[in-house]
Amino acid sequence: MEKNCIYLDNNATTKVDPEVVQVMLPYLADFYGNPSSMHTFGGQLSKAVKIAREQVAALLGADESEIVFTSCGTEGDNAAIRAALLAQPEKRHIITTQVEHPAVLNVCKQLETQGYSVTYLSVNHQGQLDLDELEASLTGNTALVTIMYANNETGVVFPIEQIGLRVKERGALFHVDAVQAVGKLPLNMKTSTIDMLTMSGHKIHAPKGIGALYVRRGVRFRPFLIGGHQERGRRAGTENVPSIVGLGKAAELELLHLETATTRETQLRDRLEQAMLANIPDCEVNGDPTQRLPNTTNIGFKYIEGEAILLSLNKYGICASSGSACTSGSLEPSHVLRAMGLPYTTLHGSIRFSLCRYTTDAEIEQVIAVMPDIVERLRALSPFKNDQAEWLQQQLIHR
Amino acid sequence: MWDYTDKVLDLFYNPKNQGVIEEPSEPGVQVATGEVGSIACGDALRLHLKIEVESDKILDARFQTFGCTSAIASSSALTEMIKGLTLDQALKVSNKDIADYLGGLPEAKMHCSVMGQEALEAAIYNYRGIPRTIHEEDEGTLICSCFGVSEPKIRRVIIENNLTSAEQVTNYVKAGGGCGSCLANIDDIIRDIQKESAKSQPISRQSKPLTNVQRIALIQKVLDEEVRPVLIADGGDVELFDVEGNIVKVILQGACGSCSSSTATLKIAIEARLRDRVSKNLVVEAVEL
Numbered sequence: 001m002e003k004n005c006i007y008l009d010n011n012a013t014t015k016v017d018p019e020v021v022q023v024m025l026p027y028l029a030d031f032y033g034n035p036s037s038m039h040t041f042g043g044q045l046s047k048a049v050k051i052a053r054e055q056v057a058a059l060l061g062a063d064e065s066e067i068v069f070t071s072c073g074t075e076g077d078n079a080a081i082r083a084a085l086l087a088q089p090e091k092r093h094i095i096t097t098q099v100e101h102p103a104v105l106n107v108c109k110q111l112e113t114q115g116y117s118v119t120y121l122s123v124n125h126q127g128q129l130d131l132d133e134l135e136a137s138l139t140g141n142t143a144l145v146t147i148m149y150a151n152n153e154t155g156v157v158f159p160i161e162q163i164g165l166r167v168k169e170r171g172a173l174f175h176v177d178a179v180q181a182v183g184k185l186p187l188n189m190k191t192s193t194i195d196m197l198t199m200s201g202h203k204i205h206a207p208k209g210i211g212a213l214y215v216r217r218g219v220r221f222r223p224f225l226i227g228g229h230q231e232r233g234r235r236a237g238t239e240n241v242p243s244i245v246g247l248g249k250a251a252e253l254e255l256l257h258l259e260t261a262t263t264r265e266t267q268l269r270d271r272l273e274q275a276m277l278a279n280i281p282d283c284e285v286n287g288d289p290t291q292r293l294p295n296t297t298n299i300g301f302k303y304i305e306g307e308a309i310l311l312s313l314n315k316y317g318i319c320a321s322s323g324s325a326c327t328s329g330s331l332e333p334s335h336v337l338r339a340m341g342l343p344y345t346t347l348h349g350s351i352r353f354s355l356c357r358y359t360t361d362a363e364i365e366q367v368i369a370v371m372p373d374i375v376e377r378l379r380a381l382s383p384f385k386n387d388q389a390e391w392l393q394q395q396l397i398h399r
Numbered sequence: 400m401w402d403y404t405d406k407v408l409d410l411f412y413n414p415k416n417q418g419v420i421e422e423p424s425e426p427g428v429q430v431a432t433g434e435v436g437s438i439a440c441g442d443a444l445r446l447h448l449k450i451e452v453e454s455d456k457i458l459d460a461r462f463q464t465f466g467c468t469s470a471i472a473s474s475s476a477l478t479e480m481i482k483g484l485t486l487d488q489a490l491k492v493s494n495k496d497i498a499d500y501l502g503g504l505p506e507a508k509m510h511c512s513v514m515g516q517e518a519l520e521a522a523i524y525n526y527r528g529i530p531r532t533i534h535e536e537d538e539g540t541l542i543c544s545c546f547g548v549s550e551p552k553i554r555r556v557i558i559e560n561n562l563t564s565a566e567q568v569t570n571y572v573k574a575g576g577g578c579g580s581c582l583a584n585i586d587d588i589i590r591d592i593q594k595e596s597a598k599s600q601p602i603s604r605q606s607k608p609l610t611n612v613q614r615i616a617l618i619q620k621v622l623d624e625e626v627r628p629v630l631i632a633d634g635g636d637v638e639l640f641d642v643e644g645n646i647v648k649v650i651l652q653g654a655c656g657s658c659s660s661s662t663a664t665l666k667i668a669i670e671a672r673l674r675d676r677v678s679k680n681l682v683v684e685a686v687e688l
Contacts (some may be wrong), residue, residue, distance in 0.1 A: 305441060307401075307467035311411065325441035326467035326508075330546075332577055333441065344439040381417050381471060383445040383463035384438055391434060391445065 005317040006363040011152050011180060011296060011354035012321055017205040023249045025244035036230065037237050045241050052248025056212050059251040060197065061188030068213045068234045069244050073179040074103040076198030076213040079224035079235070081107050084144040084173040086195070087220040091143035097121040097129060098339040104146055104177055126288040127156040127340050134163060140171040145174050149181035153323055153336040153352055154287030155296025164193025173219065179203055183254035184262065184293050196220050201243065206250035210243035235325065261357040266294040268364050269355055273297045275368040280375050286337060286350055300346035303385060304378040307328040309351055312374040318367055324348045404502035409473040414471055418461045418477035419448040427452050434541050435514050440546060440573070442466030444474050446518040449509065451525060452636050455485045469508040470557025476500045477515040493514065493559050509571045513556060514600050520618050529684070530663040542584050545577025551671055553585060557592050559679065565589065599676060611658045614677065621676045626669055637669065647673060650688060
């Protein structure tokens, strides 16, 4: 197993913070009781769960009673969408975007087969929404608007509160998949228009298999997992106490580091981005340059293919990801980049670097050092060198 | 993460025979090029062959590839495999041979080996002046519109690799990997081929290779019994002129004989039938007297 690497794939998952590991260990070893038990040995764990709930609530600017622990972001999304529809059975319309995570997109597609109509809002070349399109799509029949806070592939941040105001005007529920935004942007549910918000543990240095759903007080919530009375009847199943405790600690650390990490990650990301643009011809940054997560950059290297770039980076122990067809597992390049209307020349050669608070200057310098040669080597192998390449011209005409 | 063999990784990190071949100044040597794929699909290969005219031998082979790790490795492997072969020998190289040379490819990456085989065929066809249009849809019914894959290509890959499911076909030629609406059609093609092969088992499963005389007789039989009735019904006909190695020379007659585009279509149809029934390496050439 490879242990040492330059990990720039933090939008995929993150390293569990050592402090998080430490607070979890006792609950994996000695304190194995069930928080629902009457005896002290089990019952004392409910205190640990309560503290974790407060820590997560603090990160979101929410009340402790508004936090429901889940198993992951996908569960949060599924539960929120289901709950919103069950709360307003007479309404049959959903609004989402073309660039959502599959945990929302595929749920919506399935709901279309069950009699719901779904509007998939488009995005422009920078990956931004058109608020007029949203406004035109909202009707009295709209039960739910479910839109991501920030995009996992490009880091583009949507104007969530402006969206929320319009949603509230039409009396729909507003769910936000904030899996990528939590810990990277300051959030305050007390002043927000958001009704439900999904977060995931493993994107904020907690382990995989734990997440949380914020449900605003007053929202009629029906559980997705039905069974016991846990989580105030909103999510049945014995609490995953070690991971909940870990998520609490991770949330506390995110809040503590939020400001400094944001500044640092922005600097490092910008340094990386500017060096790529300056040192490598024919590459461009995908996505809104200003409304973007501090840790993410998505760069399109024209005329070469993303998986070949990733494998070349892998040789230097650098971990990143790509939206190319060969990495998507579906033969089609990323639905996000396609929705943005990127040209084919860029689409297959897009690489996402996503940083975290552990990313060092030296790591970024290493990427800057190796990337130009990697791109040059693959371009030397490619039959397409520039937009004027004869074969490419032929193909663009035929399309 | 893809599970690549060491051979794939080696040819990706240290590819052999990349680049182009300049038009040669020496007499008796020609350069042929074959192009497959496109930047829209995510992989494309341009193969260059340096051919000694007299001996029909491939003196040198180079590639230019836009694509992933296994596309680059498959291209490089192909060039290594075909150097020194005659064109007829090279035409026998199948996508499976390329994958085997690499010690295997992940199932989802088999289409990279298919791209290599197709570029090779395209280059040789170009060199021999056999029409092979850029548009797949001209060669047969378009099955997968997302990736522009036609029926003959799907049939070929099913037969050569003994594929039994639409998902496998997607891995080999991408068909069905987009919107997925053609998966049912692919199921039908597979069922069709399975039926055909059950019928033709006595011919295609012969354990002993055919002698030349037997082979010519079989070609004649297939033409007489399976091809000519269809053509005659349409006002045309075909006559076997000669068989040289894997090249089957035929004379096309009647309604179709004069039009060059229909000749090309017909040639491919006859070739597909003969390959199916006699030998997969046959190439049909139309001759005019």
